[in-house]
Amino acid sequence: xxxxxxxxxxDGVIVDTAKYHFLAWRNLANQLGFEFTEEHNELLKGVSRxxxxxxLLNIGKVEISEEEKQKYxxxxxxxxxxYVNKMTxxxxxxxVKGLLxxxxxxxxxxxxxxxxxxxPLILEKVGLYNRFTAIVDGNDVSKAKPDPEVFLIGAKKxxxxxxxxxxxxxxxxxxxxxxxxxxxxxxxxxQEVLGQADFxxxxxxGFTPDFLxxxxx
Ligand code: G6P
Ligand code: MG
Numbered sequence: 358x359x360x361x362x363x364x365x366x367x368d369g370v371i372v373d374t375a376k377y378h379f380l381a382w383r384n385l386a387n388q389l390g391f392e393f394t395e396e397h398n399e400l401l402k403g404v405s406r407x408x409x410x411x412x413l414l415n416i417g418k419v420e421i422s423e424e425e426k427q428k429y430x431x432x433x434x435x436x437x438x439x440y441v442n443k444m445t446x447x448x449x450x451x452x453v454k455g456l457l458x459x460x461x462x463x464x465x466x467x468x469x470x471x472x473x474x475x476x477p478l479i480l481e482k483v484g485l486y487n488r489f490t491a492i493v494d495g496n497d498v499s500k501a502k503p504d505p506e507v508f509l510i511g512a513k514k515x516x517x518x519x520x521x522x523x524x525x526x527x528x529x530x531x532x533x534x535x536x537x538x539x540x541x542x543x544x545x546x547x548q549e550v551l552g553q554a555d556f557x558x559x560x561x562x563g564f565t566p567d568f569l570x571x572x573x574x
Contacts, residue, residue: 358573361521363460364511364535367471368402369527370545370561372448372483374473375402377440381433382413391417403528405472405501406430434475441475444482452561457488459569466490468511470524472501491515502530505538512538523572525561526554541572
C-alpha cells in the first residue's frame with residue numbers, strides 16, 4: 358500500500374456554501390444597482406473574499422472608495438454568516454462521510470485546504486471540525502489559489518511529500534494550485550471545466566472503493 362494523504366477544498370467539495378455566497382453577493386450587487394446572476398457567481402468560486410468583491414464591482418462597472426470596499430466586505434460577510442450559522446450536518450455533500458470513513462479505516466490522514474476565512478466555523482457547524490488532522494484556511498495563506506501555498510502548507514502539516522498528496526477541488530483555480538504543488542488532483546464538477554485535474558467526478562460519490570483502491574495500491 359502506498360502512503361498517501363488527502364487535502365480537501367471546502368466550498369463545493371465538503372458542503373455547498375456557494376449558494377449562500379451567491380445570496381449575499383447578489384444582495385450587495387442589487388444595493389449597488391446591478392444584477393448578479395448564478396453565472397457571475399461561478400467566477401467567484403475558489404476566489405478570496407477581497408478578490409471576489411473586485412470581480413463583482415467589475416461586473417457592475419462600479420467604482421467605490423477603499424473605505425466603502427471595507428464596509429461592503431464586512432456587510433457581505435455578516436449576511437453570509439447568518440446563513441452559515443444555520444448550517445447542520447445535513448448539508449454535508451453526498452459521498453463525503455463515506456469517503457472520510459474509508460480514509461479513517463485505512464489510516465489515511467487528511468487536511469482541509471480552503472480559501473475561506475470562515476472554514477473552521479463551517480466545519481464546526483456541520484460537525485466535521487475534529488476529523489481533520491490539519492486545517493489550512495484563508496487566514497493562513499498570503500497567496501491565494503491558483504498559487505499552491507495553501508496545499509503546500511497542508512502537506513507540511515500532514516508531514517507528507519507533495520507527490521503523495523491527493524487534492525479534491527471543484528474550482529479551476531484550485532485544480533491549478535494542486536497541479537502547481539505537484540499533487541494528484543481529483544476535480545469535482547465538469548470534465549470540460551476541470552480538464553487539468555488527473556481525475557474528474559460529477560460529485561463526491563465518485564470516490565468508489567475501486568477508485569480508492571486504485572489510488573492506494
Ligand atoms: C472559497 C469559496 C469562495 C469564497 C472564498 C472566501 O474559496 O469558493 O467563493 O469567496 O472561499 O470565503 P470567505 O468565507 O473567507 O469569504
Ligand atoms: Mg471550492
